[in-house]
Amino acid sequence: xxxxxxxxxxxxxxxxxxxxxxxxxxxxxxxxxxxxxxxxxxxxxxxxxxxxxxxxxxxxxxxxxxxxxxxxxxxxxxxxxxxxxxxxxxxxxxxxxxxxxxxxxxxxxxxxxxxxxxxxxxxxxxxxxxxxxxxxx
Numbered sequence: 001x002x003x004x005x006x007x008x009x010x011x012x013x014x015x016x017x018x019x020x021x022x023x024x025x026x027x028x029x030x031x032x033x034x035x036x037x038x039x040x041x042x043x044x045x046x047x048x049x050x051x052x053x054x055x056x057x058x059x060x061x062x063x064x065x066x067x068x069x070x071x072x073x074x075x076x077x078x079x080x081x082x083x084x085x086x087x088x089x090x091x092x093x094x095x096x097x098x099x100x101x102x103x104x105x106x107x108x109x110x111x112x113x114x115x116x117x118x119x120x121x122x123x124x125x126x127x128x129x130x131x132x133x134x135x136x137x
Contacts, residue, residue: 003032004085006117006129011096015135018108022100022134024049026093026115030085038091041080047093047115051103054110065102110135 011023026047030036039046051059061069085091099105099113114131 002127003030003034003036004038004127005029005031006115006127008113008115008129008132010132010134014133015137018106018136019100021098022105022136024097024099024113026097026129028085028091028093028117030087030089033087035084035086038083038085039080040083040091040093047117049097049099049102049115050113051099051105052112054112056112059103059105059111061102062104068102105136108136 006026006028008024008026011025016022028038053059083091105111111134112131113134115129117127
């Protein structure tokens with residue numbers, strides 16, 4: 001079991017009109033009784049954001065999302081800080097993630113989203129957030 005929990009939530013309503021911002025927030029909580037180390041860097045460098053249609057098919061990224069993903073996975077230099085997270089401590093990962101800037105969320109329907117992060121404590125395993133649902137009307 002991991003010493004940290006990855007969680008996500010939407011800012012605002014879980015039901016939005018087409019082209020209204022869909023903003024996601026994400027945070028890590030230390031659920032252990034000791035200090036754990038976490039990495040703080042660009043959200044797309046250490047995390048995989050999975051947005052899916054209700055049937056589980058992935059939603060394609062926008063050209064802006066693809067460009068950003070490619071730029072952060074290359075050799076460019078990004079801030080990468082190791083943070084000691086105290087027991088019970090919470091660390092917000094990004095101020096806001098505008099999903100409809102990164103993903104093609106331009107049609108009505110029900111969508112699912114979760115994110116993954118490498119678990120620093122267990123090198124190879126992936127930590128997966130809760131799954132949330134939102135609707136575009």
